[in-house]
Amino acid sequence: xxxxxxxxxxxxxxxxxxxxxxxxxxxxxxxxxxxxxxxxxxxxxxxxxxxxxxxxxxxxxxxxxxxxxxxxxxxxxxxxxxxxxxxxxxxxxxxxxxxxxxxxxxxxxxxxxxxxxxxxxxxxxxxxxxxxxxxxxxxxxxxxxxxxxxxxxxxxxxxxxxxxxxxxxxxxxxxxxxxxxxxxxxxxxxxxxxxxxxxxxxxxxxxxxxxxxxxxxxxxxxxxxxxxxxxxxxxxxxxxxxxxxxxxxxxxxxxxxxxxxxxxxxxxxxxxxxxxxxxxxxxxxxxxxxxxxxxxxxxxxxxxxxxxxxxxxxxxxxxxxxxxxxxxxxxxxxxxxxxxxxxxxxxxxxxxxxxxxxxxxxxxx
Numbered sequence: 001x002x003x004x005x006x007x008x009x010x011x012x013x014x015x016x017x018x019x020x021x022x023x024x025x026x027x028x029x030x031x032x033x034x035x036x037x038x039x040x041x042x043x044x045x046x047x048x049x050x051x052x053x054x055x056x057x058x059x060x061x062x063x064x065x066x067x068x069x070x071x072x073x074x075x076x077x078x079x080x081x082x083x084x085x086x087x088x089x090x091x092x093x094x095x096x097x098x099x100x101x102x103x104x105x106x107x108x109x110x111x112x113x114x115x116x117x118x119x120x121x122x123x124x125x126x127x128x129x130x131x132x133x134x135x136x137x138x139x140x141x142x143x144x145x146x147x148x149x150x151x152x153x154x155x156x157x158x159x160x161x162x163x164x165x166x167x168x169x170x171x172x173x174x175x176x177x178x179x180x181x182x183x184x185x186x187x188x189x190x191x192x193x194x195x196x197x198x199x200x201x202x203x204x205x206x207x208x209x210x211x212x213x214x215x216x217x218x219x220x221x222x223x224x225x226x227x228x229x230x231x232x233x234x235x236x237x238x239x240x241x242x243x244x245x246x247x248x249x250x251x252x253x254x255x256x257x258x259x260x261x262x263x264x265x266x267x268x269x270x271x272x273x274x275x276x277x278x279x280x281x282x283x284x285x286x287x288x289x290x291x292x293x294x295x296x297x298x299x300x301x302x303x304x305x306x307x308x309x310x311x312x313x314x315x316x317x318x319x320x321x322x323x324x325x326x327x328x329x330x331x332x333x334x335x336x337x338x339x340x341x342x343x344x345x346x347x348x349x350x351x352x353x354x355x356x357x358x359x360x361x362x363x364x365x
Contacts, residue, residue, distance in 0.1 A: 002046065002047070002048050002049070002050060003032065003033070003034060003046060003047060003048045004200070005249055005253070005255075006034045006036065006046050006247070006249065006255055007034065007117070007200055007201075007202050007255055008032070008034070008076075009200060011097075012032070012076055012094065015076075015094050015095060016032050016076075016094065019078065019092070019094065029080070030078045030079055030080050030091065031047055031048065031049075031078075031079050031081060032047070032048075032076055032077070032078065032079070032094070033045040033046060033047040033052070033054070033076070033077055033079045033088065034046050034074070034075070034076050034077070034247075035054070035071055035072065035073055035074065035075045035077060035247075036051070036073070036246065036247040037073070037244065037245070037246045037247065038071075038072060038073045038244055038245045038246075039244055040244075041055070042054070042055055043055070043071060043090065044246075045077065045079065045088055045090075047079065047081075047085075047088070049081075049085050050085070052079075052081070052085055052086060052087060052088050053086075053087055053088070054077070054079060054087070054088040054089070054090045055087070055088075055089060055090065056070075056071070056089075056090050057080075057089045057090060057091050059091070060090060060091060060092060066110075066111065067104070067110045067111055067112065067113075068099075068101060068110075068111035068112075068113055069093075070113070071090055071093055072113035072114075072115065072116050072245075073113075073114075073115050073116070073245040073246070073247060073257055073259075074115045074116040074117040074118060074202060074204070074247065074257060075093050075094070075096065075116050075117065076093070076094040076117065077090045077091075077092065077093055077094070078090070078091045078092045078093075078094070079091070096116045096117055097117050097147065098116065098117060098118050098119070098146050098147035098148045099113060099116050099146055099147065100113070100114040100115045100116070100118060100121060100142065100143070100146040100148060100204060100206070101113050101114060101142075101145075101146070101268050102114060102142060102262075102265055102266055102267060102268050103266035103267060103268045103330065104266075111268050112268075114204070114206060114245070114259055115204040115245065115257045115259065117202060118146070118148040118202050118203065118204045118257065119148060119149065119196075119201045119202050119203065120148060120149050120150075120151055120196045120201065120202075120203040120204075121143045121146060121148040121149070121150050121151070121203070121204050121206065122151050122152075122153045122196075122203055122204065122205045122206070122216070123136060123139045123140065123143060123150055123151065123152045123153065123206060123207060124153045124155060124205055124206065124207035124211045124212060124213050124216065125152070125153070125154055125155070125170075125207055125208075125211055126154070126155045126156045126159075126210065126211045126212055127154050127155065127156050127157050127159060127160035127163055127166055127181065128156055128159050128160065130208060130210060130211050131154075131160075131166055133169055133170060133173045134315065134319050135208070135265070136152065136170065136173060136174065137173060137174075137277055137278070137316075137319055137323070138265050138267065138323065139206065139207070139265060140174055140177065140273070140276075140277035141267055141270070141273040141274055141276075141277045141323065142206075142265065142267060142268075142273065143273070144271075144272065144273035144276040144277055145267075145268075145269070145270060145271040145272070145273035146273075148204070150174075150177050151177065151178045151179075151180065151196060152170060152174055152177055152178065152179045152180070153180055153182060153193075153205075153216065154166065154167060154170065154179065154180065154181040154182070155182055155183070155184070155211060155212035155215070155216065156183065156185075156212055157181040157182060157183040157186075157188060157189070158183040158185050158186050158188075163181055167179055167181050172313075173316065174277075175279050175280055176279065180192050180193065182216075184212065184215050184216065184218075184219035187219075190219070190220070193220065194252060196254070197220065197250050197252050197253075197254030197256065198252065198253065198254055199252065199253025199254065200253065200254075200255075201254045201255065202254070202255040202256075202257065203254060203255070203256050203257070204256070204257035204259065205217070205256065205257065205258055205259060206259050206262065207262070208262055209260075209262070213258055213259070214226035214258055217248060217256055217258045220250055220256060221248060221250050221251065221256070222251055225248050226246075226258055244260065245257060245258070245259050245260070246258055266330075267323070267326065267327060267330065268330070269327070269330065269331060270327045270331070274320075274323060274324060274327060278316070278320045280312065280316075281295075281303055281312070281316070281317065281320050284302045284303045284306050284312065285302065285303055286302075287302035288300060288301050288302045288303065289301070295317065295320075295321070296321070303317065
């Protein structure tokens with residue numbers, strides 16, 4: 001089966017059987033497919049009969065109330081084939097096993113799905129001026145919230161004379177997370193990544209522009225699948241070479257998803273990722289005198305004591321506080337928006353009946 005090469009297995013078959021069983025008999029002609037390319041209004045979808053182009057059905061398009069409910073790269077969907085398989089209509093999504101998401105850029109309160117149904121998330125940072133531990137802490141929160149397993153890839157190791165120092169710095173900031181330094185130019189480190197790209201396993205790449213994601217796709221695949229550009233010499237910043245999300249099958253049988261570079265990462269919500277990304281602070285916090293300790297000036301704060309003793313880096317604590325406040329603020333905005341939407345829906349669905357003249361006269365009396 002072609003779709004087995006894209007990750008279809010017994011677990012997905014069980015989910016599919018449950019969906020088909022609950023649908024009308026007329027819907028039994030629908031087939032499963034995986035979204036391998038996200039181009040906005042259209043999707044490239046892989047089915048067992050081969051690749052096709054898919055669009056949302058009118059019912060699905062109008063029933064979606066949240067951007068996070070729209071199909072995304074990596075989703076398994078239910079399809080109705082048309083024109084002999086040249087086109088397909090997407091009628092629904094199979095329940096996701098992992099969702100990598102962030103808040104859309106700007107002031108809009110909406111979720112953007114980076115990729116779904118990913119087993120391992122490669123968090124990519126180059127060992128040049130792109131190297132930034134504080135930024136990686138934010139990526140780790142996104143990764144832990146997603147349900148995928150995070151792995152940090154430090155690319156362009158050939159350009160860094162003190163790679164060992166930076167690797168150690170990243171390992172301290174990401175306790176328990178595998179960190180690999182690789183060089184596509186020299187061919188170093190590929191063997192370390194083979195366990196993550198086994199047959200049927202899906203990995204996704206995310207990171208800032210110019211960190212080497214597309215180069216990693218080409219290197220791991222052994223062919224030029226993605227265009228690449230050199231970074232600017234002045235600040236090592238990259239350009240948006242990848243403009244859409246796309247999925248490829250690797251020689252070892254793994255599936256890899258390339259995504260556009262992020263200029264900024266605005267976190268969407270916290271599902272425990274903050275405590276996992278800052279596991280050392282969470283462990284210290286359990287020893288604080290007060291259960292609601294803010295780790296700012298309270299007596300008996302184990303976190304502050306660790307900073308004073310040098311056990312915990314002050315910059316890490318400051319980033320923890322900043323991110324914690326950001327997530328709380330984001331959560332409050334989400335709750336306000338939901339309440340507003342519910343109130344608006346209530347006014348629309350149950351309009352207040354107009355009073356008769358007799359009722360108005362009675363009230364005045």
